[in-house]
Amino acid sequence: MNKETGILASDGPAVPAKKTDWLGEAKSIGLLVLAVLGFHSFIAKPFYIPSESMMPTLLVGDRLVVSKYPYGWSWVSPSFHVMPEGRGKLLGRTPERGDVVIAVPPGERADYIKRVIGLPGDRLAMVRGQVYLNGRPVPREARPPAMIPVDENAPCSPADFPGVRVEEGGRLYCRLPIFRETLPNGRSYDTADVGYSIADDFGPITVPAGHVFLMGDNRDRSADSRFALEEQGLGGPVPLSNIGGRAELLTFSLDGSAKLLNPLTWPGSLRGGRAGTSLLPDRAAE
Secondary structure: OOOOOOOOOOOOOOOOOOOOOHHHHHHHHHHHHHHHHHHHHHOEEEEEOOOOOOOOOOOOOEEEEEEOOOOOEOOOOOOOOOOOOOOOOEOOOOOOOOOEEEEOOOOOOOOEEEEEEEOOOOEEEEEOOEEEEOOEEOOEEEEEEEEEEOOOOOOOOOOOOOOOEEEEOOEEEEEEEEEEEEOOOOEEEEEEOOOOOHHHOEEEEEOOOOEEEEEOOEOOOOOOOOOOHHHOOOOOOEEHHHEEEEEEEEEEEEOOOOEOOEHHHOHHHEOOOOOOOEOOOEEOOO
8 A cells, every 4th residue: 555645456357348349239229229118018008198189088188008008019000100000909808898909090100099989890879979879879877077287288178068168166177068978888978969060960870790880989979980081080890900908097197387307397288187097988887
């Protein structure tokens, strides 16, 4: 030891510093990216809700988990829809009525989130907002309105939701009229119906083999199987190969007030009470 500095002296020649293996680092990062993409493509992937088409079940700003495996895998399964569109499906299975699914319109690449209403072979129609399946009306029960707090992600614009914006206790709410539908398999869920819209009368049509008929829970503001592709809809019943997964649960929800560069605003932008909510429809007791 050097008595003046207190530093241990080397007993041998200096060992040169080890050089960074940049190629190895790049390979490790590449493998990690591939693992994440593989998980997102074949197991589960996070999604966010950008529209009001599934209110009251889903709000703009909701983040959720979609499982990729319940219906098998097809060209829409990869995280980025870069594969050629096709009708094949590996280990394909038909969704259940009531499932909330991710779907891609034919000829498009964007993901839509809707609810499965009609299965292959079903005869489906709507008459003034009442869904008919195979000639029978789907039970529809009026429920207490949903009181959704108005925020930046749920502005409840009077142009889109006429007459339902109310103030209670010094806070604004979107007072949505709610109707509970119960499908033939006993699965039930809430729908919003503010008033008559052009989509309240539709069909009848027969769902072709290998297709499902999808609708949004916000029946007056959902571009779904009732609308043509030119109207930003799904263009009718959707091929099973265009169904990319099933919505499972909410992870968290944001009200739109957070500022990206100001972390102090992040906690206050979380909507309370939505994290962990299951997106599987209720099933009637047997």
